[in-house]
Amino acid sequence: MAEGPAKKRRYGSIVLSLACIGVACAVGWSLFGKRLESQASAGRGAVTGSIGMEVARPVGASGFPIPRFVSLKAEKVNVRRGPSSDHPVAWVFQRKGLPVEIVAEFENWRRVRDSDGEEGWILQNMLAGRRTAEIAPWKKGQNVTLLQSPRNGAGMVAKVGSGVVAEVENCDGDWCELSAGGYSGFVEQTQLWGVYPGEKVN
Structure with missing residues (x-):
């Protein structure tokens, strides 16, 4: 399988330190490995709530609106360049619970966007409706x-x-x-x- 550049992204693991005075605590975080670019959704996670401005969103084949936010179900999730296992892996997310936005659906694949604005395809069973x-x-x-x-x-x-x-x-x-x-x-x-x-x- 073809591989892309090995580029590490932030937010994979969390190292936590605390400095507290009374009930006020400063939470210091060291984060790394949000995703690893290397070789190159939601499932039917329920979307709770509604958009305040009631903006109409189209409904995908899954029956859920597009776009919508979901989260990663596993610690490592392959993101492919297209909606099939035949497409190369573009990068690997390395952060369970990371929020991603579903912007398109194709059969059991979901095109997702991360907070950096980059997009790729993930199998729906690697995504959860839990909101983060x-x-x-x-x-x-x-x-x-x-x-x-x-x-x-x-x-x-x-x-x-x-x-x-x-x-x-x-x-x-x-x-x-x-x-x-x-x-x-x-x-x-x-x-x-x-x-x-x-x-x-x-």
């Missing part, structure tokens, strides 16, 4: 504050590094409640990749 989100991946090397309640000025739970993958508990269209590194708190929805602006997730 990346914390502001565009803010390289910066932190985002995890808050105690969904309002500006609320107490700080932790500082979470850009690119950290968090579990989405719920979103009301403006704020999302997340779990990351053993901490739970709220982040403005505009600071996340993995949920649409205004989308409500239950």
